[in-house]
Amino acid sequence: MLSPLQKQKLTRYFRVYDIDDDGTLGRPDFDRVLENLRVLHGLSDGAPRWTALRQAYLDRWEAVRRSADVDEDGGVDLTEWLAYWADLLADGARYQAEVSSLVDRLYALFDTDEDGVIGADEFCDFYGAFGLRAELAREVFHGLDRDGNGSISRSELTEMAHQFYRSDDPGAPGNQLYGSLEG
Numbered sequence: 727m728l729s730p731l732q733k734q735k736l737t738r739y740f741r742v743y744d745i746d747d748d749g750t751l752g753r754p755d756f757d758r759v760l761e762n763l764r765v766l767h768g769l770s771d772g773a774p775r776w777t778a779l780r781q782a783y784l785d786r787w788e789a790v791r792r793s794a795d796v797d798e799d800g801g802v803d804l805t806e807w808l809a810y811w812a813d814l815l816a817d818g819a820r821y822q823a824e825v826s827s828l829v830d831r832l833y834a835l836f837d838t839d840e841d842g843v844i845g846a847d848e849f850c851d852f853y854g855a856f857g858l859r860a861e862l863a864r865e866v867f868h869g870l871d872r873d874g875n876g877s878i879s880r881s882e883l884t885e886m887a888h889q890f891y892r893s894d895d896p897g898a899p900g901n902q903l904y905g906s907l908e909g
């Protein structure tokens with residue numbers, strides 16, 4: 727069972743991923759994010775590094791679709807999405823694996839200078855790839871950078887991911903991982 731706050735956060739997450747705003751997560755949404763990421767990384771279409779990133783991203787989408795798309799119409803609507811997360815969050819091992827793979831993915835995609843931390847600019851890029859405003863990204867970044875040293879470490883990001891998925895404290899900074907819940 728998802729709490730009302732969890733439901734609110736996961737709905738926000740859904741809206742961020744549903745880039746074309748048609749109420750369904752589908753291949754077109756992922757293709758759009760991928761194109762934004764390719765441009766962001768300054769990689770050409772056939773670059774091997776790009777092919778690998780792209781494949782990892784599409785595999786991830788396929789895995790989510792396989793478990794979440796219960797009516798098998800090729801897309802994941804909000805009801806399917808929330809049911810998928812309710813199952814996943816109830817399973818300790820799956821949940822732990824999801825958090826560590828989320829952190830790994832965010833690092834692979836956004837630690838573009840590969841210094842092992844996510845800086846403010848890198849974080850803005852992450853938001854930009856999903857079509858979110860840079861101004862919002864800056865705001866959220868400051869909340870997530872717990873020790874205020876100007877970058878988000880792996881342990882900070884892991885803590886934020888746990889808060890995002892599981893916290894029922896309305897004031898937890900990790901709630902805003904995908905942007906403010908009001909916005």
Ligand SMILES: [Ca+2]
Pocket residue numbers: 744745746747748749750751752755
């Ligand atoms: Ca969509």
Ligand SMILES: [Ca+2]
Pocket residue numbers: 794795796797798799800801802803806
């Ligand atoms: Ca479906």
Ligand SMILES: [Ca+2]
Pocket residue numbers: 836837838839840841842843844845848
């Ligand atoms: Ca970095």
